[in-house]
Amino acid sequence: MKHVLKNRNLGLIVGIVVMLIAAWFLTPQFYGMSTFASMIRNNCVYAFLAVAEMLVIMSGAIDLSGPSVLAFTACATTLLYRNIPGIPMSVLILLAILMGVFCGVLSGLVTFYFDVQPMIATLGTSYIIRGITYFMTGKGQQMLPNYYTEEFKRIATGKILGLYNIIWVTILILILAGIFLNYRQQARRMLAIGSNKESAQVAGINVRLTGLKGYMIAGGICGLAGIMYAANYSMCLYSSAEGFEMTAIATCILGGAAITGGEARISGNILAILLMTIITVFISMLPGLSIWADAIQGIIIIAAVLLNIFMAKSSERNELKERGQRM
Amino acid sequence: MKKRVLSMLMVMALGAGMLAGCGKSGGNTDNSGKAPGSDNDKNVYAIVDKNTTEWCMKDVHGFTGFCEEVGYSYKDGTVAETSVSAQVQAIDELITEGVAGIAINANGDTGFEQILKKAQEAGIKTCSYDARLAPDQRVTHINQTTNEDAGKYMLRLGVLAALRCEYDENDPDMTATLKKALEEYTGPEIQLGIISAGVDAPVQNAWLVYMEEELAEDMYKGKVNPQMDIKYGNDDVTESGNQASAFLAEDKVDVIICISGAAPQACVSAFEGSDTDIKVTGCGLPSWVVDGMPSADEDYWSKFIPHILLWDLNYMGATAAAVLEAAVEDGFDGSVGSKLTIPAFDRYEERTLEVTECDDGGTEVVIGAPVVFTHENVEEWAKIL
Amino acid sequence: MIAGKKMLTKKQKAGRFLIRWEMLLMYLLIVLNLVLLIMRPDLYLKPGTLASMIQSGLNICPMVLGMSLIMMMGDVDVSCTANMVVCAYATGKLMEGGIPPAIAVPAGLAACIVLGAVNGFLVAYMGMPAVITTIATSLLYRGMVRVALGTNVLRVFPDFYSTVMWEEAAGIPVCMILYLLMAAVFVVILHKSRYGRALYMIGNNATTAEYSGMNVRKIKMITFMIMGFMSGLASIFYIGRLGGGAQSATGNGEEMTVIAITALGGVSAAGGSGGIYGPVIATFIMAVLKYSLSLLGMDDNGRKIFIGIILIVAVIVTSTERGIIDDLKENMRKKRQARYKN
Structure with missing residues (x-):
C-alpha cells in the first residue's frame, strides 16, 4: 500500500479516475467508441508538443515557439507537396523533421549561445517563424483541403490495425522519448544542466551544446507534429496552433517535470496528456462550461505546480528521515 | 572581443534592416x-x-x-x-x-x-x-444583411436540412417551404446544434438572439426543440473540431448550424469516415466549400452539407x-x-x-x-x- | 598598478557615460526620429503627429515601471494585463452601479494589489517559479472576468481616464507628464532606498541575499504588490485610450510588449542589472517605432515580425552589454600595459 502511495504519478492517476467517473455520470456519451477515436486523434497534436516541451524544460529552459514551428512545417510541407508533384511521403516527413530541427537550432542558439533568457528568446523566435510562415503562404493564405490528396492525408488518417496512423506515430514518439530519457547519456546531460548549470559545467558537460541539442530534438518533434497536423485536418494557416504552447507547458508541469529543470518522467507526461485530453473533451461536452475553460486551466496549473513542489519537498524530507533512521 | 564585434554588427544590421524595410515597404503597392x-x-x-x-x-x-x-x-x-x-x-x-x-x-x-x-x-x-x-x-x-435575416435564414436552413428538404430557389426565405414541411412532419422533436465562435463574439450572439426569436414562431412548436445546443469553437479549427466530435459522439442533434467561419470544415473533417446522419449547414465561403470538400465529391454535398449560405x-x-x-x-x-x-x-x-x-x-x-x-x-x- | 579604485579623468568618465546602454537607447530614439523626419517630413512636421505617436505608445507605461522592478529581481509577471482587466472590471462594474469614481477607482486599485499579493504569495512563500505562476494566474484572472462579464462590455468609466490619454498640457501630452513623474518616483525607490538596494542584491544572487539576512520573501511580496498596483494604474491609461470601454479580452497580448520594452530598456531578465531610465526611453522607442513603421508603409504583420526581431537583437546586445564595456576595459588595460613595457 505504501508503495502505491509513494508512486509519484498517484496524483495524476487519481485525477484521471475522478474525471472518468464524473464523465460517466454527467456526460455518458463520452464513452462512445467514436468519441475516443476522434478525441485522441484531435489531441495528438498536444501530445507532440508536450513531449517536445518536456525535453526543453528538463534542460532548464522553456520553449514558447513550438506551435510556430508546427505551423511553419505544416504550411511548408503543404506548399512543397503542391509545387513538386510526385514527392514521396517519406521524403516530406524527413523534410518536415529537418525544418523543425533547423528552427530549434535558432531558438537554441539564441538561448544558450547568446545567453538570452529562454522565455524572451523563444518568444522572439516564435514571432519570427510565424512571420516567415505568413509571407511564405502568400500573406496569410490558408492551405485548403483540396491541396491534400489521399496519399498525404493517409499519413495521419490512414488506419493500421484499426487505429489511426497519427495515433501510432504518437505512441512511437512517446516510446522513443521514454527510451531516450532512461537510457541515453544525452538525456542525462540535459537533466544535469537543467538541475544546476554551474555544476554541470564544472563536471565537464558542454552546457551550450547540450542545451542546443535539446532544442534541436524538440524542434524536430514539432516539425513532425506540423506535417501530422496538416495531414490530419487537411488545412493549416500561419496562425495555426496559436496558444497551444501554454497547454503544452501545463501538461509537462502536470506530468511532473520541474519547471526549473532537472526532472522529467515520461510516464508522468503520458498520464498528464491523457488527463488534459479528458478534461478538454469533458469541458466541451458540458454545455455552458466552455466559458470557464481558461479559469479552470489556470487553477489546474497552479494546483499541479503546488503539488509538484509539495511532493518534492516531502520526498526530500522522507529521504533525510530514512537516512537518519539508517544511521 | 567576439561578443563586442557581434553586438556592433547586430546594431548595424538593425539599422540597415530598418532602412531596408522602410524602403521596401514604401514601394509596397499592396x-x-x-x-x-x-x-x-x-x-x-x-x-x-x-x-x-x-x-x-x-x-x-x-x-x-x-x-x-x-x-x-x-x-x-x-x-x-x-x-x-x-x-x-x-x-x-x-x-x-x-x-x-x-x-x-x-x-x-x-x-x-x-x-x-x-x-x-x-x-x-x-x-x-x-x-x-x-x-x-x-x-x-x-x-x-441584417442580423435578423442572417440569424433567421441560418435557422431555417438548419430546420430545412433536418427535414431533408431541398432549398427552393423560388422561395428564397424558405418560410413557405418550411411551413408545409413542418406541417407534414410527424417524427420526433428536431434538435438543433450550433457551433459558434467565441463566447463573447458580438455578431454571433446577435444572430443567436434572432434564431431564438424565430424558434418561438408557431410553425415550430412541438416540432423543433426551442432549446438549441450551443457549443463554442472560438473560430479555431481544432477547437471547432473538438466540438464537432462532441456532437458526433452525443448523437443527439439532427443538424449542426455553423455560425463561425472555421466550423463547416472542422465538421466535415470530424465526420469523415463515420456514417452519421447529422447534417451540417450554416454560413461559409463558397470557395472554401468547393475547395474544402476533400475530394470535390458530390458525396459530401448529399451526405453532409445540403446547402450553406453567405452574403456578398x-x-x-x-x-x-x-x-x-x-x-x-x-x-x-x-x-x-x-x-x-x-x-x-x-x-x-x-x-x-x-x-x-x-x-x-x-x-x-x-x-x-x-x-x-x-x-x-x-x-x-x-x-x- | 595602484590597488583599489582607479581615478578616472573627466574625459574617461564622459566617455563611459556616452556608451552606457541608456545612452545607446537615446541614440536609437534620435535615429528613429531622424529617419521618419527624412522620409516623411510632411508627416513628421505636421502638428499633432509627435503627440499622437507618444500617446499611442504610452497606454501600457505604468506596467513597464512595475515590470522593471520585477525583472530586476529575476522574476517576470505575465499576468499584468489580466490584472489590469480585473481592475477595469471592478471599477467599471461599480460605476455602472452608480458608485462615484472616488470610491470605484481606489476599489479597483485595491483589487489589483490583492491579486498582486496572490502572485507574490505563490512565488515568494510557496516557492513556485514566477514564469509558470504568472502564466497560470493570468489564465485564472482573465478567466474570472470572462465568467463574470460574459459577452458584456463595460462602458461607464470616469472622464479623467480619457483626459489622461488624449489631452495635452502646454503642448505636452498629459500621459507623458504623468509617466515621467511616476518614473521619477521609481528612480527614488530604486536608487535611494534600502528596498531598492535589496532588489539588486536579490536579482544578482537570491541565495546570497537570503544568507546575508535579508527577508527575501517579504521583498518579493512587496514587489509583486507594487506590480499589481501599477497594473491597476495601467487600466486608467489603457481604457482611457479606448475612450472608456472594456471587455474581457481587453489588453490580451500586451504583456509581451511590456516585457519586450523592459528587456529593451536594459533590464536583464536574469536579474540584477538595469535601471528605470532605460525602460522609460525604451517605451518611447517602441511607441515611435511602431507608429513610424506604419507611416512608412509597412503592413501590420510585417511590423509584428520586425518588432520580434528587434526584441531578440536588443536582448542579445543587452546580455553582451557588459561584454562591450568589459572588453573596452580589457583593451585599455592591455594598451596601457604595452605602453609601460616599452
Whole structure:
C-alpha cells in the first residue's frame, strides 16, 4: 500500500479516475467508441508538443515557439507537396523533421549561445517563424483541403490495425522519448544542466551544446507534429496552433517535470496528456462550461505546480528521515 | 572581443534592416494604391478590417478592387491582431496620414469613442460595415444583411436540412417551404446544434438572439426543440473540431448550424469516415466549400452539407468605398431615406441602395438578403467569394 | 598598478557615460526620429503627429515601471494585463452601479494589489517559479472576468481616464507628464532606498541575499504588490485610450510588449542589472517605432515580425552589454600595459 502511495504519478492517476467517473455520470456519451477515436486523434497534436516541451524544460529552459514551428512545417510541407508533384511521403516527413530541427537550432542558439533568457528568446523566435510562415503562404493564405490528396492525408488518417496512423506515430514518439530519457547519456546531460548549470559545467558537460541539442530534438518533434497536423485536418494557416504552447507547458508541469529543470518522467507526461485530453473533451461536452475553460486551466496549473513542489519537498524530507533512521 | 564585434554588427544590421524595410515597404503597392495619374491631393479612402485572415480580406479585396476600377486612391490599414486597441492604433496612424475617409469593421462595440472624435475633428468621414460602430460615430453602417435575416435564414436552413428538404430557389426565405414541411412532419422533436465562435463574439450572439426569436414562431412548436445546443469553437479549427466530435459522439442533434467561419470544415473533417446522419449547414465561403470538400465529391454535398449560405463580402467592401466617396465628395450624410448609387464594376451592375433605420438608433444600408448556395450554384459563386 | 579604485579623468568618465546602454537607447530614439523626419517630413512636421505617436505608445507605461522592478529581481509577471482587466472590471462594474469614481477607482486599485499579493504569495512563500505562476494566474484572472462579464462590455468609466490619454498640457501630452513623474518616483525607490538596494542584491544572487539576512520573501511580496498596483494604474491609461470601454479580452497580448520594452530598456531578465531610465526611453522607442513603421508603409504583420526581431537583437546586445564595456576595459588595460613595457 505504501508503495502505491509513494508512486509519484498517484496524483495524476487519481485525477484521471475522478474525471472518468464524473464523465460517466454527467456526460455518458463520452464513452462512445467514436468519441475516443476522434478525441485522441484531435489531441495528438498536444501530445507532440508536450513531449517536445518536456525535453526543453528538463534542460532548464522553456520553449514558447513550438506551435510556430508546427505551423511553419505544416504550411511548408503543404506548399512543397503542391509545387513538386510526385514527392514521396517519406521524403516530406524527413523534410518536415529537418525544418523543425533547423528552427530549434535558432531558438537554441539564441538561448544558450547568446545567453538570452529562454522565455524572451523563444518568444522572439516564435514571432519570427510565424512571420516567415505568413509571407511564405502568400500573406496569410490558408492551405485548403483540396491541396491534400489521399496519399498525404493517409499519413495521419490512414488506419493500421484499426487505429489511426497519427495515433501510432504518437505512441512511437512517446516510446522513443521514454527510451531516450532512461537510457541515453544525452538525456542525462540535459537533466544535469537543467538541475544546476554551474555544476554541470564544472563536471565537464558542454552546457551550450547540450542545451542546443535539446532544442534541436524538440524542434524536430514539432516539425513532425506540423506535417501530422496538416495531414490530419487537411488545412493549416500561419496562425495555426496559436496558444497551444501554454497547454503544452501545463501538461509537462502536470506530468511532473520541474519547471526549473532537472526532472522529467515520461510516464508522468503520458498520464498528464491523457488527463488534459479528458478534461478538454469533458469541458466541451458540458454545455455552458466552455466559458470557464481558461479559469479552470489556470487553477489546474497552479494546483499541479503546488503539488509538484509539495511532493518534492516531502520526498526530500522522507529521504533525510530514512537516512537518519539508517544511521 | 567576439561578443563586442557581434553586438556592433547586430546594431548595424538593425539599422540597415530598418532602412531596408522602410524602403521596401514604401514601394509596397499592396496596401495602398494611387489611381493612375493622380497626385497627393487626391482623397485617400482607407479600410480597417477585423484581422488579416482570408475571410476578412474578402471585404478588403472588394474595397480595393472597387477603388482601383473606379479610380479612387485607397489604403489598407487592416490589423493583424483581432483587438480594438490595434484598430485604434491603426486609425490614429491613418488620421496622421491625412486620409479622407475610413471604413471600419469593428472588433468590439466600444473603445472607439476618443479616436473617432479625433477623426471627426480632423474632418475625416467614417463609416462602419459588418460589425457596427456607435450611431454617432459613423455616417452610416453597411450591413451585408441584417442580423435578423442572417440569424433567421441560418435557422431555417438548419430546420430545412433536418427535414431533408431541398432549398427552393423560388422561395428564397424558405418560410413557405418550411411551413408545409413542418406541417407534414410527424417524427420526433428536431434538435438543433450550433457551433459558434467565441463566447463573447458580438455578431454571433446577435444572430443567436434572432434564431431564438424565430424558434418561438408557431410553425415550430412541438416540432423543433426551442432549446438549441450551443457549443463554442472560438473560430479555431481544432477547437471547432473538438466540438464537432462532441456532437458526433452525443448523437443527439439532427443538424449542426455553423455560425463561425472555421466550423463547416472542422465538421466535415470530424465526420469523415463515420456514417452519421447529422447534417451540417450554416454560413461559409463558397470557395472554401468547393475547395474544402476533400475530394470535390458530390458525396459530401448529399451526405453532409445540403446547402450553406453567405452574403456578398466583396460587394460589401465596394459599398463601403462608395459610401466614403459619397460622404466626402457629394455630402452624403447617411440620413434615413437618402440614396446611394454604386457604379457598375467587375461583374456587378449599377445599384442604388436606400438608407434605412438601424435598430441601434443610427442608420444603415442593407445590401440584401443572404445568398444560399446549393450544389447547383456554388461553383459559380466560388469564383468570386 | 595602484590597488583599489582607479581615478578616472573627466574625459574617461564622459566617455563611459556616452556608451552606457541608456545612452545607446537615446541614440536609437534620435535615429528613429531622424529617419521618419527624412522620409516623411510632411508627416513628421505636421502638428499633432509627435503627440499622437507618444500617446499611442504610452497606454501600457505604468506596467513597464512595475515590470522593471520585477525583472530586476529575476522574476517576470505575465499576468499584468489580466490584472489590469480585473481592475477595469471592478471599477467599471461599480460605476455602472452608480458608485462615484472616488470610491470605484481606489476599489479597483485595491483589487489589483490583492491579486498582486496572490502572485507574490505563490512565488515568494510557496516557492513556485514566477514564469509558470504568472502564466497560470493570468489564465485564472482573465478567466474570472470572462465568467463574470460574459459577452458584456463595460462602458461607464470616469472622464479623467480619457483626459489622461488624449489631452495635452502646454503642448505636452498629459500621459507623458504623468509617466515621467511616476518614473521619477521609481528612480527614488530604486536608487535611494534600502528596498531598492535589496532588489539588486536579490536579482544578482537570491541565495546570497537570503544568507546575508535579508527577508527575501517579504521583498518579493512587496514587489509583486507594487506590480499589481501599477497594473491597476495601467487600466486608467489603457481604457482611457479606448475612450472608456472594456471587455474581457481587453489588453490580451500586451504583456509581451511590456516585457519586450523592459528587456529593451536594459533590464536583464536574469536579474540584477538595469535601471528605470532605460525602460522609460525604451517605451518611447517602441511607441515611435511602431507608429513610424506604419507611416512608412509597412503592413501590420510585417511590423509584428520586425518588432520580434528587434526584441531578440536588443536582448542579445543587452546580455553582451557588459561584454562591450568589459572588453573596452580589457583593451585599455592591455594598451596601457604595452605602453609601460616599452
